[in-house]
Amino acid sequence: xxTTERPLDPASPSIAGLLDAARSIQPDTVAIxxxxxxxxxxxxxxxxxxxxxxxxxxxxxxxxxxxxxxSSVVAVIEGGxxxxxxxxxxxxxxxxxxxxxxxxxxxxIDGAMHAxxxxxxxxxxxxxxxxxxxxxxxxxxxxxxxxxxxEEGLGGAKTMIEEGLLEAAGPTPPTGALAVHIGTRYxxxxxxxxxxPEMAATDVIRIWVRGRGGHASAPHLAxxxxxxxxxxxxxxxxxxxxxxDVFDPAVVTIAQITAGTTNNIIPExxxxxxxxxxxxxxxxxxxxAGVKRVAEGIAAxxxxxxxxxxxxxxxxxxxDPAFTAFVMDTARSLIGDEQVVELKAPIxxxxxxxxxLQRVPGAMAFVGARPAGQDPATAPExxxxxxxxxxxxxxxxVALYAAVAIRHLTGS
Ligand SMILES: [Zn+2]
Numbered sequence: 001x002x003t004t005e006r007p008l009d010p011a012s013p014s015i016a017g018l019l020d021a022a023r024s025i026q027p028d029t030v031a032i033x034x035x036x037x038x039x040x041x042x043x044x045x046x047x048x049x050x051x052x053x054x055x056x057x058x059x060x061x062x063x064x065x066x067x068x069x070x071s072s073v074v075a076v077i078e079g080g081x082x083x084x085x086x087x088x089x090x091x092x093x094x095x096x097x098x099x100x101x102x103x104x105x106x107x108x109i110d111g112a113m114h115a116x117x118x119x120x121x122x123x124x125x126x127x128x129x130x131x132x133x134x135x136x137x138x139x140x141x142x143x144x145x146x147x148x149x150x151e152e153g154l155g156g157a158k159t160m161i162e163e164g165l166l167e168a169a170g171p172t173p174p175t176g177a178l179a180v181h182i183g184t185r186y187x188x189x190x191x192x193x194x195x196x197p198e199m200a201a202t203d204v205i206r207i208w209v210r211g212r213g214g215h216a217s218a219p220h221l222a223x224x225x226x227x228x229x230x231x232x233x234x235x236x237x238x239x240x241x242x243x244x245d246v247f248d249p250a251v252v253t254i255a256q257i258t259a260g261t262t263n264n265i266i267p268e269x270x271x272x273x274x275x276x277x278x279x280x281x282x283x284x285x286x287x288x289a290g291v292k293r294v295a296e297g298i299a300a301x302x303x304x305x306x307x308x309x310x311x312x313x314x315x316x317x318x319x320d321p322a323f324t325a326f327v328m329d330t331a332r333s334l335i336g337d338e339q340v341v342e343l344k345a346p347i348x349x350x351x352x353x354x355x356x357l358q359r360v361p362g363a364m365a366f367v368g369a370r371p372a373g374q375d376p377a378t379a380p381e382x383x384x385x386x387x388x389x390x391x392x393x394x395x396x397x398v399a400l401y402a403a404v405a406i407r408h409l410t411g412s
Pocket of ligand 1: 116117151181
């Protein structure tokens with residue numbers, strides 16, 4: 001299928017040979033990736049990573065436009081003929097943890113590591129930009145390159161949209177969007193995605209349970225918030241299983257409990273810190289209401305109070321079904337049917353590409369990069385201090401970005 005309804009122009013570039021082309025530039029892709037990997041930057045302000053991107057774009061004759069509130073880069077590949085716009089996104093930020101892989105290009109920054117593979121995303125998107133720029137004369141339309149900081153919890157994509165990302169290639173917004181995410185959950189070179197909800201929405205839970213402090217030997221004279229908080233933690237699990245449709249999954253985890261100072265004092269307050277993950281706005285609203293109701297109700301039943309704060313995180317990442325079928329079809333023609341897998345269920349992690357997908361029909365595709373010989377059950381995952389991404393997978397990502405862009409623009 002195609003997402004554009006224009007007749008196929010025989011002069012348009014084809015995707016045949018793109019994987020070979022991606023493999024032929026692999027040494028450069030690897031060099032860019034390792035350069036960024038050595039100097040990871042966390043958050044929204046990533047000046048060194050931004051400089052690498054601007055430098056590499058300049059080599060291609062492309063001018064990168066930088067963000068105001070964050071160190072993003074936007075560039076536009078202008079096809080030689082008129083046509084639609086397609087958006088390709090690579091996120092840029094690292095994570096705040098120490099790298100323990102022992103790789104000879106390990107992080108040189110203490111306490112920062114590209115443990116989610118966003119260094120590979122930048123390198124893959126630059127590789128795709130090179131292949132597309134080489135073919136631009138025959139390309140009908142534009143390719144909007146989105147290099148994004150602050151994916152890890154800071155919503156960099158949302159800020160880039162606010163700063164005009166979707167109008168950067170002209171008044172007509174993109175008609176398709178692709179993000180690629182590398183991961184060790186799948187063998188090297190496989191492509192995994194699904195139509196509809198692919199990743200979860202997040203909400204941060206903060207609950208303060210307040211009682212009355214006192215002597216641990218005389219709880220009847222105090223009002224013990226720890227017993228109340230314990231009841232809340234368990235009741236939240238019962239709420240999820242009894243109140244939420246099992247076919248519309250939700251996760252509630254209280255991941256941190258803070259209270260007390262020693263063994264003979266009943267404290268005044270317990271702090272509960274956790275997360276909600278849902279894959280539909282319906283169950284998200286139900287769970288949010290349920291957490292508040294259960295916490296406040298149980299506290300009230302014991303004469304205590306619960307103050308509940310639910311901070312909204314990223315929305316559900318929803319792949320457009322038609323665009324997803326198109327990406328899967330494109331991936332099959334690049335790497336073969338067996339290498340392309342439709343995910344059976346959403347992944348309960350979250351992604352701020354969801355903000356782009358709220359505005360543009362598109363998809364996020366996972367590219368497997370688990371090194372051969374690693375046991376799937378124990379291979380270090382994304383966000384691990386030991387995770388190693390198998391670099392040959394990057395050629396698949398480069399080819400997929402470029403092929404999806406070409407096919408979307410040419411309607412082939
Ligand atoms: Zn990531």
